[in-house]
Every structure is written in C-alpha cells, then in structure tokens.
Amino acid sequence: MRFFMSHSHTALKLSQIMVSYGAMRAVNGVDLETHSGELVALLGPSGCGKTTLLRVIAGFTRCDSGTVLLGNQDITALPPELRRMGMVFQNYALFPHLSVEANIAYGLKAHGASRDEATRKTREMLEVVRMAGFGARLPRELSGGQQQRVALARALAISPRLLLLDEPLGALDKNLREEMQSELLRIQRELGITTLMVTHDQEEAMSMADRIAVLNKGSIMQLGTPSEIYDAPQNEFVSSFMGSSTVLDGQLTRLAQDRWRMQMPSGVHFEFHCIGPCTRNGPARLALRPEQLELSDVGEAAQVVSARPMGQITRLQVRVRDGTLLHLSAERSAHSDHLAAGTAVQVRVRPQAHCSVFVPPVVAQ
Numbered sequence: 001m002r003f004f005m006s007h008s009h010t011a012l013k014l015s016q017i018m019v020s021y022g023a024m025r026a027v028n029g030v031d032l033e034t035h036s037g038e039l040v041a042l043l044g045p046s047g048c049g050k051t052t053l054l055r056v057i058a059g060f061t062r063c064d065s066g067t068v069l070l071g072n073q074d075i076t077a078l079p080p081e082l083r084r085m086g087m088v089f090q091n092y093a094l095f096p097h098l099s100v101e102a103n104i105a106y107g108l109k110a111h112g113a114s115r116d117e118a119t120r121k122t123r124e125m126l127e128v129v130r131m132a133g134f135g136a137r138l139p140r141e142l143s144g145g146q147q148q149r150v151a152l153a154r155a156l157a158i159s160p161r162l163l164l165l166d167e168p169l170g171a172l173d174k175n176l177r178e179e180m181q182s183e184l185l186r187i188q189r190e191l192g193i194t195t196l197m198v199t200h201d202q203e204e205a206m207s208m209a210d211r212i213a214v215l216n217k218g219s220i221m222q223l224g225t226p227s228e229i230y231d232a233p234q235n236e237f238v239s240s241f242m243g244s245s246t247v248l249d250g251q252l253t254r255l256a257q258d259r260w261r262m263q264m265p266s267g268v269h270f271e272f273h274c275i276g277p278c279t280r281n282g283p284a285r286l287a288l289r290p291e292q293l294e295l296s297d298v299g300e301a302a303q304v305v306s307a308r309p310m311g312q313i314t315r316l317q318v319r320v321r322d323g324t325l326l327h328l329s330a331e332r333s334a335h336s337d338h339l340a341a342g343t344a345v346q347v348r349v350r351p352q353a354h355c356s357v358f359v360p361p362v363v364a365q
C-alpha cells in the first residue's frame with residue numbers, strides 16, 4: 001500500500017562525500033543539506049562532478065567516504081532499488097516498445113503494486129503531467145516534451161522520497177524548454193517533493209531553483225538562493241560563472257565607509273560600492289557586470305567598439321584608454337542604438353551598483 005502514501009517531504013543531507021575514479025577526484029568532500037520540499041539545482045561546468053553526485057544520491061555510484069542521510073535514515077550503503085527515488089534523465093530513457101501507460105506502470109509493478117493499483121496510479125500520474133488520453137501511444141508517437149512528461153510521470157508514480165533530475169530538459173529546444181521549466185516547477189510545487197536537478201544552464205537554475213549549489217572541480221563553491229549567488233558571489237569562480245563580468249586587476253583604496261576606488265596600473269580607475277564586508281586597501285580584482293556600468297558625462301574616457309540593440313537593452317562594448325574592453329548593457333534609446341564604432345564616450349560604475357571585489361590570498365613568505 002505504500003504507493004498510496006502522499007509524497008513524503010524528506011530532506012537530504014550529504015556529509016563529506018568523496019568519489020575518485022583512479023587518481024581523478026570527481027567529488028571532493030561535498031556537504032549539502034536540503035530543506036524538505038525545496039528544489040536545489042546542481043550547477044557547474046562540464047566535468048565538475050554533478051552527475052557523479054546525483055548517482056551517489058541515487059545509489060548507482062558508491063562513494064569512497066562520506067554519508068548520505070535521507071530523513072533520519074543513513075542510506076549510504078543501501079542499494080538503489082531500496083532508496084525509492086525518482087529519476088529523470090536528459091534522454092528520456094522510456095522503453096520504446098511499451099505504451100505510455102505500460103512505461104509508467106513498469107516501476108510500480110516492479111515495486112510490488114497490483115495491476116489495479118498500477119492502473120489507478122498510472123492514470124493519476126498522467127493527469128498530473130497533463131497527458132491524460134495519451135496512455136496507449138508509443139514513445140515514438142510523442143514529441144520530446146511529451147516524452148519528458150511521461151518520464152516524469154514514471155519517476156513520480158512510485159511516490160519517491162526524492163526526485164533526481166539530470167539535465168531533464170537538455171534535449172529540448174528553447175521554447176519547449178521554457179514551457180517545460182514552468183511545468184516541472186508546477187508539478188514539483190504541487191507534490192511538494194524535495195528535488196535535486198543537475199543543469200549546466202545558469203538561466204534554468206536561476207529561474208527554477210529555490211537554492212543553487214555551484215560546483216567546480218568536485219567541490220561546492222557556493223550554496224545560496226539565486227539572488228545570493230548572482231548578487232553576492234563569494235568567489236571569483238561563481239562571479240564569472242553566473243552571468244558575465246569583466247575582471248579588472250588593480251589597487252584598491254577606501255574612499256569612504258562603503259565607497260572604494262580601483263585603480264589599474266595604467267591609471268584607469270573606477271569608484272564603486274562594494275558588496276558585503278569589503279575589504280582592505282591593496283591589490284585586488286574587481287568584477288564588473290554589464291548592468292553595473294553606464295555611459296555618463298563623468299567617468300573614464302572610452303571608445304565604442306560595438307553597439308547591438310537586443311530587445312529591451314543595447315549591448316555595448318567600449319575600450320578604455322589602456323585597451324581594456326568593458327561590456328555594458330544600456331537601456332534602449334535612440335542614442336544608444338546609434339552609437340557608431342569609434343564614438344568617444346565616458347563610462348563609470350552606476351552610482352547605485354554594488355560590485356564584487358576579490359582579494360588574492362596572502363601568500364606566506
């Protein structure tokens with residue numbers, strides 16, 4: 001009867017997970033705790049260990065050390081079939097010769113559901129993913145998005161304690177992908193099921209996740225809400241991975257309580273407010289996002305390299321006098337749309353912007 005339980009709101013806790021393949025460490029001491037019912041995105045570049053971490057949680061890959069807790073249960077050594085987790089992969093992985101209904105019922109029967117239970121639950125899941133009426137079709141008779149709905153229905157049918165998604169929308173084109181993002185979110189919210197989703201798409205993570213874990217080289221670089229990750233990156237990796245920024249090396253000087261000046265060796269300088277508990281005079285790196293810069297009557301002299309109207313904004317590239325290229329996004333205007341290459345302008349950090357500064361670690365002599 002366990003199939004008729006509501007989806008449990010179970011939290012996951014990973015402690016010091018290590019996985020190596022030979023000499024290569026794929027996951028390097030990961031700690032991660034989810035709240036029950038939240039959607040956490042595992043975001044990072046190719047090869048950073050996202051899938052390996054998901055496989056450790058599912059039980060397909062053994063970790064060399066560390067523990068996996070689900071609720072209060074230590075499941076580190078539990079085989080995958082006893083973990084009751086729902087998984088969806090990028091490539092659908094539906095059985096091609098089975099109908100939609102049979103695909104969904106397959107896992108239910110494998111978990112010991114009777115035929116009647118399986119039929120009832122399968123119909124219910126088809127309703128949840130808005131595919132009622134498609135039960136008799138074969139996977140090849142469905143679009144990519146529909147196949148992914150069926151894969152999701154199949155994963156959810158066993159009332160999993162955790163939903164694991166590995167690039168679930170990676171094979172879909174942009175429009176369908178966006179539609180499926182909100183659909184997936186609706187279902188996840190409706191069922192209140194704790195979900196981990198692997199993605200390398202920053203926008204997808206930003207628009208869907210309650211919290212994002214940014215991974216690099218097997219370690220979590222930062223865990224936080226989308227706005228914490230974007231607005232207050234804790235290190236240079238997160239700052240450059242989330243959205244684009246231009247990084248300037250120079251000397252940092254405090255001008256006032258929360259006002260700083262960054263001067264590059266050429267003398268080019270910018271004044272700005274700093275994010276968070278900033279920092280000390282001396283060598284530093286300033287990360288400037290396109291939306292933090294503006295053309296103005298005061299500021300560093302620069303030349304326009306290119307101006308491209310893109311929907312609501314114009315993307316500008318300007319070069320300051322030491323050759324540094326800066327990226328700006330300006331609100332569309334007749335002026336910004338018609339800035340020719342070579343036009344002399346002035347550029348500054350927007351007065352209200354708060355920028356990230358990273359101080360190189362002090363090297364002991």
Ligand SMILES: Nc1ncnc2c1ncn2[C@@H]1O[C@H](COP(=O)(O)OP(=O)(O)OP(=O)(O)O)[C@@H](O)[C@H]1O
Pocket residue numbers: 021024026044045046047048049050051052053200
């Ligand atoms: N079975 C394996 N044997 C050896 N090395 C592996 C194995 N699986 C993964 N790796 C390596 O471990 C590292 C992490 O791989 P993983 O698939 O977890 O990365 P990922 O972040 O999911 O990448 P992608 O976004 O490209 O799927 C990579 O360097 C990969 O080559």
